[in-house]
Amino acid sequence: PIVEGKPSPFAVPAGCFALSVREVQHYTDRLFRFRVSRPREFRFRSGEFVMIGLPNAEKPVFRAYSIASPAWDEELEFFSIKVPDGPLTEHLQKIREGDTILMRKKPTGTLVNDALEPGKRLWMFSTGTGIAPFASLIRDPETYDKFGTLILTHGCRLVDELKYGQDLVAALREDPLIGELVEGRLIHYPTVTREPFEHQGRITDLITSGKLFEDLGLSRMGPEDDRAMICGSMAMLKDTKELCLSHGLEEGANNKPAQFVVERAFVD
Numbered sequence: 001p002i003v004e005g006k007p008s009p010f011a012v013p014a015g016c017f018a019l020s021v022r023e024v025q026h027y028t029d030r031l032f033r034f035r036v037s038r039p040r041e042f043r044f045r046s047g048e049f050v051m052i053g054l055p056n057a058e059k060p061v062f063r064a065y066s067i068a069s070p071a072w073d074e075e076l077e078f079f080s081i082k083v084p085d086g087p088l089t090e091h092l093q094k095i096r097e098g099d100t101i102l103m104r105k106k107p108t109g110t111l112v113n114d115a116l117e118p119g120k121r122l123w124m125f126s127t128g129t130g131i132a133p134f135a136s137l138i139r140d141p142e143t144y145d146k147f148g149t150l151i152l153t154h155g156c157r158l159v160d161e162l163k164y165g166q167d168l169v170a171a172l173r174e175d176p177l178i179g180e181l182v183e184g185r186l187i188h189y190p191t192v193t194r195e196p197f198e199h200q201g202r203i204t205d206l207i208t209s210g211k212l213f214e215d216l217g218l219s220r221m222g223p224e225d226d227r228a229m230i231c232g233s234m235a236m237l238k239d240t241k242e243l244c245l246s247h248g249l250e251e252g253a254n255n256k257p258a259q260f261v262v263e264r265a266f267v268d
């Protein structure tokens with residue numbers, strides 16, 4: 001493959017694409033987003049993840065990243081944390097437009113429409129960068145074919161950390177192609193735990209107390225009408241999964257669609 005931008009002294013490893021960075025946006029000292037070119041032959045399902053690395057080492061370090069852009073997009077988008085001294089993100093956070101990143105060719109993952117039965121409501125429970133796969137799914141018309149209403153919850157420590165999701169939803173509502181489809185069918189519920197905000201507290205506590213459902217004017221989740229996808233830290237996954245089970249939902253997989261699925265927000 002032809003590597004645009006800075007030349008790398010290292011060859012592109014077998015099974016990898018070398019992709020050109022098109023855009024980088026920093027939100028806080030802990031969060032940023034970037035977009036890269038998409039090879040024509042690269043196919044994935046909205047909600048899947050890939051392995052990402054940098055070409056500036058003999059043995060590049062790879063980490064799993066959910067693709068935040070939908071399957072129809074011409075570019076690929078990623079939403080990343082910056083881990084101090086993190087083997088990959090310490091360097092990745094410095095990328096600029098024109099630089100090159102590596103991406104393994106095979107996408108995979110469980111947060112895909114195929115792993116769920118159709119339903120009236122799809123709950124997308126995320127914390128931190130766990131919003132990334134949902135950024136893909138809420139931009140994919142297929143998700144609106146399969147579920148009546150999408151509820152995207154995003155829990156963060158601080159208000160500034162919500163910005164990626166807020167910008168995303170605002171842009172989607174204005175989108176000339178998919179804006180109309182989204183109208184009245186996408187609910188965004190951001191919540192913050194460490195400073196004052198319109199909605200406060202962990203999503204798990206808001207489910208348990210019932211405040212989430214009260215705030216939205218919706219009934220509690222149940223196996224008949226509701227489907228859920230969960231993406232966040234290990235602790236968040238465990239606790240939210242318990243709540244899905246206690247509401248009578250069954251865990252699904254690609255080869256056995258059911259009522260909820262779980263995937264970890266990988267980089268930590």
Ligand code: A2P
Nearest residue numbers: 127128155156157193202203204233235236239
């Ligand atoms: P808290 O501030 O109470 O820790 P992190 O950046 O650590 O991944 O956290 C992102 C958000 O997820 C924070 O609002 C955090 O709340 C929340 N959180 C952490 N652990 C859990 C959990 N087990 N269940 C639900 N939310 C959680």
